[in-house]
Structure formats: C-alpha cells, structure tokens
Amino acid sequence: MTDLSNKIAVVTGGRRGIGRAIAELLAQRGADVLIGDCTEDPGRGTAAEIAAATGRRVQAQCVDVANSASAKEFIEYAIAQFGRVDILVNNAGITRDGLLIRMSDEDWDLVLNVNLKGAFNCCKAVARQMMKQRAGRIVNITSVVGLAGNAGQANYSASKGGLIALTKTLAKELGPRNITVNAVAPGFVGTALTDVLPQEYKDLAIKMTPLGRFGAPEDIARAVAFLASDDAAFITGQILSVDGGMVMQ
Numbered sequence: 414m415t416d417l418s419n420k421i422a423v424v425t426g427g428r429r430g431i432g433r434a435i436a437e438l439l440a441q442r443g444a445d446v447l448i449g450d451c452t453e454d455p456g457r458g459t460a461a462e463i464a465a466a467t468g469r470r471v472q473a474q475c476v477d478v479a480n481s482a483s484a485k486e487f488i489e490y491a492i493a494q495f496g497r498v499d500i501l502v503n504n505a506g507i508t509r510d511g512l513l514i515r516m517s518d519e520d521w522d523l524v525l526n527v528n529l530k531g532a533f534n535c536c537k538a539v540a541r542q543m544m545k546q547r548a549g550r551i552v553n554i555t556s557v558v559g560l561a562g563n564a565g566q567a568n569y570s571a572s573k574g575g576l577i578a579l580t581k582t583l584a585k586e587l588g589p590r591n592i593t594v595n596a597v598a599p600g601f602v603g604t605a606l607t608d609v610l611p612q613e614y615k616d617l618a619i620k621m622t623p624l625g626r627f628g629a630p631e632d633i634a635r636a637v638a639f640l641a642s643d644d645a646a647f648i649t650g651q652i653l654s655v656d657g658g659m660v661m662q
Contacts, residue, residue: 415642418443421495422641423488425449425478425535426505428456430604431554434630435502435637436460440467442638444500447491449476451505470495478505478531481538488538497546500641501539503532504554506572513567521568528572529579536583540592549592550641553580554633557600557656573598577652584650593649595640600656602628623658 422439426432427448433456436446440463448456448471456473464471472494476487491498506528509520532553543549558566559573577596584594601607601618607627610618619625636655639645654660 415442415638415644417500417638417642420444420499420641421491421497422446422500422502423449423491423498423535423539424502424504425476425531427502428452428454428459428473431599431602431630431633432502432504433459433463434634435504436471437463437467438631438634438638439500439502439641440464440469440471442642443469445470445495446472447495448473449478449487449505451475451477478503478534479526481534484531484534485538488535488542492542498539498542499546499548500550500552501535501543502552502554502637502641503535503576505531506554508566508569510565510569512565516567524568525572525575528569529575532576533579536579536594540583540587543587543592544590547591549587549590550645551583551587551592551594552637552640553594553596554637555580555596555598555652557598557654557660560598560652560654560660580652581650588649593640593645595645595649596652597633597636597640598652598654598656598660599633600628600654600659602630602633604630618659621659621662622656623661626657628655628657 428450460473477483556573580596
C-alpha cells in the first residue's frame, strides 16, 4: 500500500465524486489535504467527514481555477496553512456537451477555461514552491476522450487532449527539479455526472468496456495515490488509462 505519511496534498474539484474519493484516499494513506471547489460551499462538510474518519488535517477552500489570481491565492493559502505542497491533483472539470454545429462560443470557452486553463493556473501557482522544495508530484485528471475523442464533446475532448500535452510538457520542464507530472485518464465512472446519462448511452459505454462495467471513483483514486507516492518516483510524463480497457476499442 502506498504511503503518503505527512505529505501535503491539494485536490481541486474535491467536494464530491472522483475528487472526493481522491482526497479521502490520500488522507487514508497519511496525507493532510486541502480541498478546492468553486461552489458556495467548497466542501467543508466533506473535509470534516474525511478528517473525522482518517484523523488527518483536512480543509476546504473556495477557488475558481479558471481565474489565475484565484488559483494563486488558493495555493498560497495551502502553503500558509500547511507549510508546503507536496502533491497537486488537478481534478476540477466541467462538461457542456453538444454537437459542433450547435456548440456556442460560451460553452467552448467555459470548458477550456476550467478544464485546461484551470490546470495550467494551478500548476503555475504551485511550481515555484515545488521547485524551491526540489520535490513534488502533480497528477492531472484527463479522460479517455482526450486520447480517442468523442462525438458531442468537442470542447471536453479538446480540453482533456490539451491536458495530456500540458502534462508531458511540464514533465520535461519540471523534471530537473525532481517534480513528476503525470495524468490519469478515466473511462466512464459512476458519479453524479454519469448518473444523468440516458440508459441506452450507459449500456453502450459498458458494451465498449472490456471489463464490462463503469469504474468507481475509488479506481481512479488508487491510481492517483500511486502516482503521488514515492513508489512512482521514476515515472513522469505518463498517461495512465483507468478505463476498463475502453481506450483499446
């Protein structure tokens, strides 16, 4: 089992779903965690529940990752509260699905700003601290559609594909300072986002997945915990597909 004892982790989009599972598992493995979300309640209830269950220090703070000043303030808050940042997980993301000919400029811009620019903002904000420490782990949550594309998701697929390229570039830039940058690419995962999909769409997704099921948020969290640990110290610039084999189809 990966050991993250006394590490400081920051997880964006950590209030629910995959983000919550990641924050919870990192705390279970010994990390103190700052959760970030852009809602009115960024996850203070979630943080309290995880803290009570794990005995770790877990906090929540509002952040709009698409806003560079907000992202900078968020990371500065983490450093002020915890003293450093060892792990950054860029999980915050949204969808605004639609076919290309019907997609508005607003829906394109919003998804790219949150999913791609948001990760850029947080990476930029944390990079100087990790360089000073000469150590750090950055894990970006991309998607199988960033590798393969998906009809009706031009904006989401482009944002996740861009995140893959960003991951590889930052791995090259930050590697000399002992900072690894990797990504996890989930397939279909059972969360509030997928619960609202029509049943026929869910059935098709399962049919396209060799393991024959949706993933669970915990499946993604375990991959993140590995990449954030010393067990992955010589792994960087990699995209780990956690998709039940969907990307092979």
